[in-house]
Amino acid sequence: MCACLAIAIAVIYGQTLGYPLLSYDDSQFVWENPQVKNGFTSEGIHWAFTSGPYGEWYPLSPLSHMLDCELFGSSPKAFGKSAWGHHLTNVLLHAATSIALFLFWWRLTGELWPSAFVAALFAVHPQHVESVAWVAERKDVLSGLFFVLTLAAWLGYLRHGRSLLRYLWVAVLFALGLMSKPMIVTLPAVLLLLDYWPLGRLEVTDDLPEWARSAMRPGALRPGAMRLVLEKLPLVALSVLDALLTVRTHNYGTGTIAGSERFAVAANAGVDYVLKFVLPIDLAAIYPLPPVVEVNWQVIGAVVIEVAVSAAAVAGRRRWPWLFVGWFWYLVMLTPVLGVVQSGFLAMADRYMYLPSIGLSVAVAWGGLRLAGASAKRRRVLGGIAAATVVVLSICATWQASFWCNDETLWRHSLASTIDNPQAETNLADALAEQDRFDEAAAHYELALNQKTWPVPFTNMAAMRIRQKRFDEAQRLLEQALEIEPGAAAAHGHLGAILAQQGQFAAAEEHLRRACELEANNAQFHYTLAFVLVNEKRMDDAVREFARAVELDPANAMYQNHLAATLAQLGQLDA
Numbered sequence: 001m002c003a004c005l006a007i008a009i010a011v012i013y014g015q016t017l018g019y020p021l022l023s024y025d026d027s028q029f030v031w032e033n034p035q036v037k038n039g040f041t042s043e044g045i046h047w048a049f050t051s052g053p054y055g056e057w058y059p060l061s062p063l064s065h066m067l068d069c070e071l072f073g074s075s076p077k078a079f080g081k082s083a084w085g086h087h088l089t090n091v092l093l094h095a096a097t098s099i100a101l102f103l104f105w106w107r108l109t110g111e112l113w114p115s116a117f118v119a120a121l122f123a124v125h126p127q128h129v130e131s132v133a134w135v136a137e138r139k140d141v142l143s144g145l146f147f148v149l150t151l152a153a154w155l156g157y158l159r160h161g162r163s164l165l166r167y168l169w170v171a172v173l174f175a176l177g178l179m180s181k182p183m184i185v186t187l188p189a190v191l192l193l194l195d196y197w198p199l200g201r202l203e204v205t206d207d208l209p210e211w212a213r214s215a216m217r218p219g220a221l222r223p224g225a226m227r228l229v230l231e232k233l234p235l236v237a238l239s240v241l242d243a244l245l246t247v248r249t250h251n252y253g254t255g256t257i258a259g260s261e262r263f264a265v266a267a268n269a270g271v272d273y274v275l276k277f278v279l280p281i282d283l284a285a286i287y288p289l290p291p292v293v294e295v296n297w298q299v300i301g302a303v304v305i306e307v308a309v310s311a312a313a314v315a316g317r318r319r320w321p322w323l324f325v326g327w328f329w330y331l332v333m334l335t336p337v338l339g340v341v342q343s344g345f346l347a348m349a350d351r352y353m354y355l356p357s358i359g360l361s362v363a364v365a366w367g368g369l370r371l372a373g374a375s376a377k378r379r380r381v382l383g384g385i386a387a388a389t390v391v392v393l394s395i396c397a398t399w400q401a402s403f404w405c406n407d408e409t410l411w412r413h414s415l416a417s418t419i420d421n422p423q424a425e426t427n428l429a430d431a432l433a434e435q436d437r438f439d440e441a442a443a444h445y446e447l448a449l450n451q452k453t454w455p456v457p458f459t460n461m462a463a464m465r466i467r468q469k470r471f472d473e474a475q476r477l478l479e480q481a482l483e484i485e486p487g488a489a490a491a492h493g494h495l496g497a498i499l500a501q502q503g504q505f506a507a508a509e510e511h512l513r514r515a516c517e518l519e520a521n522n523a524q525f526h527y528t529l530a531f532v533l534v535n536e537k538r539m540d541d542a543v544r545e546f547a548r549a550v551e552l553d554p555a556n557a558m559y560q561n562h563l564a565a566t567l568a569q570l571g572q573l574d575a
Contacts, residue, residue, distance in 0.1 A: 001116050002099045005123050008390075009098060012124060012397045013091045016133045016404065017084040023407050023434070024285070024427055025136035029053050029065060030086065034523060034553035036065045037074035043551070051521055057245045060179040061139040064089065086135045093141035094132045098123035100148045101358065108155055109198050114365035117386050121361040124394040126280040128357075130350040133404040134285075139181035140354045146177030147184045147355055154191055158199065167234075174235055178242040182336075184355065185239040188232040189332045195228050197321030202228070261293040265339035267302040269348045273334065277353065277360050280393070282417040283400055285410055286424050287347045291451070306331075322366035329359025407431035422448035426457040433464040455481035455488040462494055471498055489518035493525050500532045508532050523552035527559055530566075539570050 021031050030036050033053070035044040044066055048059040065086070072085025102119030106112055122128070131140035150173040157166040177184045195201040202225060276283065309327060317324040333356040339347070368386065372378040403413040411428035415421055429444035441464060448457035458481035465474035475498050481491040496511035512529040519525060530545035546563035553559060 001102060001112075001119075005098045005102060005119055006095050008120070008394055009091060009095045009123050012129075012394055012401060013087075013094070013132055015398070015401060016087040016091065018082050019087060019133070019405050021083045021086065021135055022404070022410065023430060024134075024410070026134070029062070029136045029138075030069070031074070031083075033062075033065075034555065035521070036062055037069050038066075038555055039070040039074065040066050041554075043554075047521070057242075058139055058143075058179055058181050060176060061142055061181065064138055064142055065135075083135065087133070090132050090135060090138060090141050093138075093145055094123070094128070097141065097145045097148055100145065100152065104148055104152045104155065105362075107152075108194070111366075111369065113383065113386075114369050117365040117368075117390075118358065118361040120390045121364075121393070122358060124390060124397050125277070125357065126283055126393060126397040126400040127276055127350045127353045129283070129397055129400040129404070130285065131354045133401045134351075137351050140351050143177045143181035143184050144354055146173055146180055147187060150174045150177060150187060151190075151194075154194075171234060171238065175238055178238060182242050182246040183333075183352070185243050185336060186332045188235045188239060190329055191232055191235070192228060193325045193329055193332070196317070197325050203318070260295050262339055264293050264295050264299045265289065265347055267299045267306070269338055270306050270331070270334070271302040272348055273353055273356070274330075274360065276350070277357055280396055280400075283350055284414040284417040284421075284424070286414055286421060286427075287349065287418060288421045288423055289347045291420055320367070320370070322370075323363050326359040326361075326363025326366075329362065330356045331359075333359065407434075420451075422451045422454055422457060426454075426460060429457070429464075430460055433460075433467075438464060438468060452484065455485040455491055458484070459488060459491045459494065462491070466494065466498065471501065474498060487518055489515045489522070489525075492518065493522070493528065496532070497528050500528070500535070505532050505536050509536070521552055523549040523556065523559065526552065527562070530562070534566065539566060542566055543570065 021027070027033075035041075035047040038044060040063075045063070048062040048066075052059060052062055068086045068089055072083075098119050101122055102115055105115035105118055109115060131137045131144075150170060153166070153170045153173050157163075157170055160166070174184075174187060177187070196203075310331070313320070313324045313327045334352065337349070337352040368382050372382045403410050408428065408431040411424050411431060414424040415428065418424065425444045425448040429441040429448070432438075432441035432444065442461065445457050445461040445464075448454070449461070458477045462474040462477035462481070465471070465477065475495065478491045478495040478498070481488050482495070485491075492511040492515035496508045496515060499505075499508035499511065509529065509532050512525060512532060515522070515525045516529060526545045527549040530542045530549065533539075533542035533545060543563065543566050546559065546566055549559045550556070550563050
């Protein structure tokens with residue numbers, strides 16, 4: 001079974017080994033990130049544990065990218081037509097997680113085929129393509145592996161002696177998972193669900209595995225709900241600490257909505273994710289928020305469905321414990337990303353279902369087992385349906401993975417799968433502009449500009465106009481971007497560069513210093529600011545900015561040369 005899982009994943013994701021890295025986040029996470037592409041350096045490791053991508057704290061993910069650059073190279077060629085090594089790491093991590101998930105559920109329940117079906121759905125479901133085919137989503141597959149290993153370590157802790165050493169091992173694995181992606185903060189709640197079923201530590205339900213039933217024979221003392229909670233408090237403390245770090249470092253300003261709008265987004269997403277799980281069509285890299293978010297009949301219907309299923313799961317928890325555990329596994333794990341804490345312009349994202357979908361798979365697998373009962377005929381029929389489902393999903397996942405072959409293909413597919421998607425329009429325009437297809441790019445930028453709620457299309461179109469030397473138009477676009485979001489670092493950086501070309505050095509310095517404040521680790525901002533300071537004859541200040549650019553990107557020969565030239569002008573050539 002482990003071999004079958006590995007083969008299925010190889011068939012689906014083998015194509016990704018021929019894909020390049022994308023501009024969409026892969027650039028910021030890997031190939032344009034000097035802290036990462038230089039491999040393991042003291043500066044890079046310090047950055048991973050302090051600043052990290054976008055200032056967020058999940059240090060193991062950038063460290064894993066650094067390891068890729070050490071192993072597979074970080075030259076433009078390594079990131080070009082085939083960044084196979086970086087994709088291979090994602091595929092191997094996904095395969096390891098799928099196999100570990102199968103072995104965990106098999107050992108937990110003693111049921112081979114339902115466990116295999118859960119792992120197979122996890123391995124081949126099209127909703128998981130984004131997490132595997134997108135190198136920047138390394139944090140999903142890395143945290144997923146540590147999540148499953150933590151569950152397995154917890155099972156070992158319960159079944160083979162509750163020793164301090166075993167508990168510490170659980171805590172270490174959980175901490176590594178949190179350091180890969182904070183979404184798994186809800187793991188202690190998942191452990192409580194498993195205490196109910198199939199561990200049977202709260203009460204004996206109608207569907208306990210034989211080993212758990214014998215361990216909890218009539219008359220045996222059970223731990224009690226309070227003790228079950230108390231034993232997980234150290235893990236809860238890790239979750240709280242990581243949540244505080246995430247709230248402190250994550251940027252929640254852009255695209256934030258409030259009040260009833262958040263409720264509406266969360267309610268719709270809770271149902272939409274299940275629909276995509278059952279019928280994975282029109283999957284997109286970005287699902288935008290609708291232009292108007294309001295509480296309407298659709299939201300009310302979603303709430304009614306979610307409350308009804310939850311009530312049925314609670315009422316039938318003794319008879320259908322797998323439904324109770326599976327449904328609340330899904331809800332609990334999805335809660336951090338449902339939209340209650342809203343960031344950006346996303347209504348939902350396929351990558352958020354990487355681990356929550358396991359709960360739905362468990363409910364389906366053990367529901368099928370209960371439906372089959374002791375009938376050999378029913379088992380054969382349901383087994384055939386399960387096998388056909390896995391095959392169909394594998395075909396769909398292979399097709400879905402093909403859209404991640406390059407930026408243009410990805411965003412054209414996203415636009416075909418959604419409506420009113422300014423992010424996808426902008427990203428497609430960026431891909432076309434990179435190919436010097438300026439007229440086509442401008443048409444897509446204009447579609448995104450019409451929304452006038454997001455500064456990025458204005459900033460990116462301005463960058464394209466700068467390449468075309470249409471500076472007046474670029475300046476107008478950047479000023480519009482800053483009207484929408486005064487804290488848009490890229491807009492400040494580009495506008496500062498334009499003003500410097502016009503000889504307006506004081507204004508240019510103001511914008512560039514603001515850009516450096518907003519993105520302190522952007523070497524290009526410091527480099528451009530240094531040139532402005534050189535023109536203002538402030539050579540000592542210029543040296544500091546050139547030095548900062550070199551510190552952030554030490555492999556950049558241009559930065560090194562200009563720092564050396566400026567030092568020479570100051571008579572400090574030996575420095």
